[in-house]
Amino acid sequence: MASLVGAYAASHGPLLVREWNAVPADQQRRLTAAYREIGNRLSAAKADVLIVVTPDHWANFSLDHVPSVCIGVGETNEGPPEPWMKDFPHRELPGHAEFAGHLVQTALREGFEPSVSHRLKLDHGVCIPLWRMELARLPCIVPMIVNSIEPPFPTVRRCLEWGSVLSKAVKTYGAPLRVAILGSGGLSHSIGEKTMGAIDEKLDQECIRLFSGKAEKLLSHLEKKLPTAGNGTEEIRNWLVAHGAAGGRGFELVDYLPVPTVIVGCGFAAWKVTPAGSRRAAPARRGTSARRRRIA
Ligand SMILES: [Fe+2]
DSSP: OOEEEEEEEEOOOTHHHHTGGGSOHHHHHHHHHHHHHHHHHHHHHTOSEEEEEEOOOSSSOBTTBOOSEEEEOSSEEEOOOOGGGTTSSOSEEEOOHHHHHHHHHHHHHTTOOOEEESSOBOOHHHHHHHHHTTOSSOOEEEEEEEOOSSSSOOOHHHHHHHHHHHHHHHHHOSSOOEEEEEEEOOSSOOOSSTTTTOOOHHHHHHHHHHTTSOHHHHHHHHHHHGGGSOGGGGGGHHHHHHHHHTTTOOEEEEEEEEEGGGTEEEEEEEEOOOOOOOGGGHHHHHHHHHHHHHHO
16 A cells, blocks of 8 residues: 655745846745755655646646646656756656556546646646755656646635545555655745735735644635735645645644745645554554544
């Protein structure tokens, strides 16, 4: 059986690369430290597979077809197509077709109907966090694209529920795979609209607070606030998927800082998840799994 060994979230944004040198030094240090912290935790978790939950920034889809959720089931995926991501060290990223296929089948059994792709371009939403985490070894990347770019969006509740599907897929996979999840995106930002560049620190701080409480309060807050928040804030859906995969608890803020230079409220988080372990740890795992099933 596979095991969930980590759940994380991190912001992304083109200006984190394109305008990096203009970011004040103290903010550079904090951003670098936060990405590294997530990377260190992921490395320590020894994940074989990392499910990266991200929007598609028009690298794969267009108004001709905007799937709500698309799972990358290919053996490999392409590196970032953005010219300013040319120094990203991987032009091909390994996928995990067998686990991704199992994830899709699990979703279908649970009443979820994702789109699938056998070949995706992994844009900066995937690759900025991977790059900045400075991983010595890249796990297999299973991309899960959640639409937070072009309305209509999947509901925030559905995104939280998707987390439970991911958790179930991990628990029911028949090989001892170590799987981690990264929700990429958010927190508040505004792109290509009247409020372009605005960061809503108050909203971000409230969301961060609510991740440590009851899921219903978090969901109702987001349902109320997202329609009038900056459009990039919709990417918080990807944090909800990670939150759901972790059973809706164990949230830990790694850092948060609004960075006007990159026009993003930059957040970094990790969730405590059931530790993968030896047979000796089996009774504790069973107990935790039972609690998780009740939440799911
Ligand atoms: Fe984005």
